[in-house]
Amino acid sequence: MNKYLNFILLILICYTLFACSAAKQSRITIINTCDSIKSNLQRMGESLDINIPKTGSVIEKVRLKSAEKDCPTFTSVSETLYSNLLEYKNSAEEIDSTMTIIIAAITKMTASTASSIPNISPSSNIYDLYKNAKLLEKIPSRKAREARATQLLREANIIVSDLRKNIDISYRKVEILSYNLSFEIFKSEFNQFYFPSGESELKFLKNLDLDRFQKNMESLMNIYNKVKDNKGFNVNIIILASGFADENPLSQKKLLSLLSDEERSGLSLKEQQDKGNLRLSELRAITVNNYIQEYLSKYNMFDRLKVCLYGFGTQLPDQDMKNNTINDPERRIVKCFYHIVAAD
Numbered sequence: 001m002n003k004y005l006n007f008i009l010l011i012l013i014c015y016t017l018f019a020c021s022a023a024k025q026s027r028i029t030i031i032n033t034c035d036s037i038k039s040n041l042q043r044m045g046e047s048l049d050i051n052i053p054k055t056g057s058v059i060e061k062v063r064l065k066s067a068e069k070d071c072p073t074f075t076s077v078s079e080t081l082y083s084n085l086l087e088y089k090n091s092a093e094e095i096d097s098t099m100t101i102i103i104a105a106i107t108k109m110t111a112s113t114a115s116s117i118p119n120i121s122p123s124s125n126i127y128d129l130y131k132n133a134k135l136l137e138k139i140p141s142r143k144a145r146e147a148r149a150t151q152l153l154r155e156a157n158i159i160v161s162d163l164r165k166n167i168d169i170s171y172r173k174v175e176i177l178s179y180n181l182s183f184e185i186f187k188s189e190f191n192q193f194y195f196p197s198g199e200s201e202l203k204f205l206k207n208l209d210l211d212r213f214q215k216n217m218e219s220l221m222n223i224y225n226k227v228k229d230n231k232g233f234n235v236n237i238i239i240l241a242s243g244f245a246d247e248n249p250l251s252q253k254k255l256l257s258l259l260s261d262e263e264r265s266g267l268s269l270k271e272q273q274d275k276g277n278l279r280l281s282e283l284r285a286i287t288v289n290n291y292i293q294e295y296l297s298k299y300n301m302f303d304r305l306k307v308c309l310y311g312f313g314t315q316l317p318d319q320d321m322k323n324n325t326i327n328d329p330e331r332r333i334v335k336c337f338y339h340i341v342a343a344d
Contacts, residue, residue: 026146030106033153034099037160041096044167048089055082055174081170088167094120095156095163098133102149105136129155190216191336193288194329197248200283202291210291213336217295220338236304238339239292243285243311245277246331258283274313282311288334 059082097118120130132152139145191213196204220237228235255264255272258279264272289307296305316324317333324331 101133193334195332236341239307240337241285243281244317245281246328248327278313285309
């Protein structure tokens with residue numbers, strides 16, 4: 001009988017030792033996982049410490065650029081990125097604090113260890129994780145407490161992974177923004193198209209203008225490909241086509257073709273001429289746009305090209321223009337400017 005009791009006692013001792021060993025191993029696994037997350041967060045924090053000032057520097061460049069030219073979009077984007085990075089840094093610090101709370105609950109550290117962690121705002125994106133971590137110490141069963149801690153660590157890993165992705169995306173956007181700042185809003189004039197008086201159709205354009213345009217577009221596409229390949233950015237091309245007209249009087253027949261009866265109603269002859277020339281300048285810009293779109297169709301990049309059309313009527317194409325006349329070939333023109341924009 002004693003032999004049986006001793007055997008059962010031995011089994012119980014072995015089971016207890018095994019259970020204690022398993023429990024210890026479980027705690028070690030949880031602590032190691034916490035430490036791994038904390039280490040990852042530390043590296044992220046160090047990276048943020050370097051890149052947040054860089055982003056601040058980009059913002060200052062944007063503000064200086066805004067003082068020269070109106071670019072509110074750049075300003076808005078840069079300030080949003082800066083705000084996001086500060087928020088990510090705060091989230092990383094909050095998750096790090098939460099890992100300390102989990103370790104304290106699992107290893108039964110003194111309550112002061114966890115209580116010294118500052119409270120996290122309910123508006124924080126990790127508030128639920130933090131709140132549940134604080135509740136760990138109130139779970140009486142060690143096994144249940146460790147199971148709950150393991151579940152919380154899975155959630156923490158997902159949050160950290162998403163945070164890492166968001167930080168990488170933000171850094172990429174900062175890099176793109178910084179690159180775009182190296183260009184003027186519209187880089188440079190790269191082509192001019194001249195039209196005969198009163199005309200706006202493609203057939204009236206000179207072959208010399210079209211040949212020059214095609215050569216210039218080849219050069220522009222080389223720049224486009226160089227930026228795309230060397231920087232690894234997606235790249236958009238924005239072309240600004242600005243149409244102009246001189247003040248050579250339009251015939252009655254031409255006015256009728258440009259303006260409807262309703263549009264001419266109640267206008268003086270001078271007002272009709274001005275409105276007709278405005279429409280003529282718009283039609284010239286549209287003609288050039290259609291030609292650009294057709295020419296670039298061979299590159300299959302419609303989703304990467306945007307042409308902005310503007311008709312300026314009888315305004316001067318160049319404010320410094322001298323010796324301009326009412327009947328002036330230099331004013332019957334469409335001027336094209338380009339801007340290469342790096343994108344996400």
